[in-house]
Amino acid sequence: MKPLLEVRGLRKSYAGVHAVDDVSFAVVPGSITGLIGPNGSGKSTAIDCIAGFQKSDAGRVFLDGAEITGRAAHEVARAGLMRTFQTVRIYERLSLRDNLAIAAQQFDDAGWRDELLRTARYRRAVAAAEARARELIELVGLTRYAEAEAGILSYGQKKLVALAAALMPRPRIVVLDEPVAGVNPTRIRDVEAVLRQLNAAGETFLIVEHNVEFITNLCHHVIVLDQGRKLAEGTAAEIHADPRVLEAYLGIAPEADDAQRRGAA
Amino acid sequence: MKAIALLIAALAAGALPLLTDSNYILGIAVSAAIYTVAAAALNLIYGYTGLLSFAQLGFWGIGGYAAALTVMSFGGTFWQGLLWAALVNAALALAIGYPTLRTGRHAFVIVTLTFALLVNLIARDWVELTRGPLGIPGLPAPSVLGFEFHSTARFYWIAWGYAVLALGGLYALCSSRIGRTLVAIKQNEPLVRAQGISPMPYKLAAFAVSAAVTGTAGGIFAFHLRIIDPLFLDFYYMQTFLIMVIIGGAGSFWGVVAAGVALSALPEVLRFSTDFRMIIYGLVLVVAMLVMPNGIAGWLQQRRLARLRAALQ
Incomplete structure (x- = not known):
């Protein structure tokens, strides 16, 4: 299948350290693709380069066949790639509803004249955004807080707001940077359910995560990064069975692991 | 409902010359109207967008000089002077801001x-243009179709009309999605970019609008004083606008408008004690900041939030 997001030979280094070193991968439309790796393996840097928050040194990025390499962050978003951030970013002093509404406003047809004159087109756009926001707030289970300032929410709830905001303009692909890091374990299951439901409705996700269980449960395809390089890729089961992955992740070879277990028994 | 209340408030303020013929009170009212507009303009760039601009003082001064020079050196009318005050400042804001x-x-x-x-x-120091410390005295009363705004009571209509126009325009801007986007830029700029919005045009537009509105206010104020000299650029004005924004609550439209009117009147109300007037004024400001560190609007907001939290518990 033609990939929705394609990354070819991405490179980024800081002062001689290769944070991302010749990484290539593809995300198939309608899939949930996972990007995992130990701390410092270059996941977040890769995401930042793809989404236009950092300039890559080399490599090309395509969204649905169109090249988005080196484009500014807001242009990448307009092209249909919405991202969330590892340390949760929301508008703390705005209501949940406004948090979501802002995320969609760049994508409707109301210009600044419509805004100032409150034309019918403006009112239509506002009403549409409100309806969509209500729907998504309900989906993530925060309806009773819809009018509240987002700052009063817990960390996990804020992550859900960030997720809902990323979905507002019906993007082609949503890139989630550690959506469940720091989220209470019972909540993680809720997030899983929400993502599955959205994916069933056709939404494509690229998820960067530390939580291996979460990725294994959810992803159709997993890419493993280690020290800036792609170490392995495949289905969750294939990744699980890959000795190189275990070595990189746990710092021990599977044989040593077995030996240790036998020793303990 | 809100619109009707605002309309009544605006009309009541406009009726002031019918209620009093005291030039003293009307003079304060002119200052209040003009200062409030300048504070609202600072609120747009600082309160909403989060960019603390001291350039407001420069815009205010350039507005005053632009209007005065248009009339005194270039043979234009007061109204053309105001137009130049707005245009020159908007252009300068774009040039500095970019x-x-x-x-x-x-x-x-x-x-x-x-x-x-x-x-x-x-x-x-540019004496050929501005006449330096001598200033440009004798600014004539503005007139339109033979009607001269020669008394303070008549001049008040100009200040009032401009305040209604400028505050109305700024309110339309601040309460639209554009205003909300400015607040979003202040709170979390990377997120704004991730949502497809380029912050630069918003910041530039806010700065240019703020500059034009402040410049026009300065132009009107210069003709109220009937003279312009370098004292027109005294830091006192910047400080006044900034205090109004901070006491009113940065980012709250009506909070700043209320503070603008109240703080214009306060030093005058305190005239009962000539010796301690400015000391009491300072004390009121200090106490206000201690009790309401986020201004009047911030204080009301805190109370609302506390109720909300209690309700959600």
Whole structure:
């Protein structure tokens, strides 16, 4: 299948350290693709380069066949790639509803004249955004807080707001940077359910995560990064069975692991 | 409902010359109207967008000089002078803002402060244009179709009309999605970019609108004083606008308008004690800041939030 997001030979280094070193991968439309790796393996840097928050040194990025390499962050978003951030970013002093509404406003047809004159087109756009926001707030289970300032929410709830905001303009692909890091374990299951439901409705996700269980449960395809390089890729089961992955992740070879277990028994 | 209340408030303020013929009170009312507009303009760039601009003082001064020079040196009318005050300042704001807004917020503060000082210097030292410390006295009363605004009561209509127009326009801007986007830029700029919005045009537009509105206010105020000299660029004005924004609550439209009116009247109300007037004024400001560190609007907001939290518990 033609990939929705394609990354070819991405490179980024800081002062001689290769944070991302010749990484290539593809995300198939309608899939949930996972990007995992130990701390410092270059996941977040890769995401930042793809989404236009950092300039890559080399490599090309395509969204649905169109090249988005080196484009500014807001242009990448307009092209249909919405991202969330590892340390949760929301508008703390705005209501949940406004948090979501802002995320969609760049994508409707109301210009600044419509805004100032409150034309019918403006009112239509506002009403549409409100309806969509209500729907998504309900989906993530925060309806009773819809009018509240987002700052009063817990960390996990804020992550859900960030997720809902990323979905507002019906993007082609949503890139989630550690959506469940720091989220209470019972909540993680809720997030899983929400993502599955959205994916069933056709939404494509690229998820960067530390939580291996979460990725294994959810992803159709997993890419493993280690020290800036792609170490392995495949289905969750294939990744699980890959000795190189275990070595990189746990710092021990599977044989040593077995030996240790036998020793303990 | 809200619109009707605002309309009544605006009309009541406009009826002031019918209620009093005291030039003293009407003079304060002119200042209140003009200062409030300048504070609302500062609120747009500082309160909403989060960019502390000291350039407002420069815009205020350039507006005053532009209007005065249009009439006195270039043979234009007062109204043309105001138009120039707005245009020159908007253009300057774009020219300063475009390179400066790419850098951080701190750099913006420094550059705008330097700009204000530079304007002060020009007003004093470019004698051929500004007549330096002598200033330009004898600014004539504006007139339209033979109707002269020669008394304070009549001049008040100009200040009032401009305040209604400028505050109405700023309110339309601040309460639209554009205003909300400015607040979003202040709160979390990377997120704004991730949502497909380029912050630069918003910041530039806010700065230019703020400059044009402040400049026009300065132009009107110069003709109220009937003279313009380098004292028109005294830091007192910047400080007054900033205090109004902070006491009213940065980012709250009506909070700043209320503070603008109240703080224009306060030093005059305190005239019962000539010796301690400014000391009491200072004390009121200090106490206000201690009790309401986020201004009147911030204080009301805190109370609302506390109720909300209690309700959600």
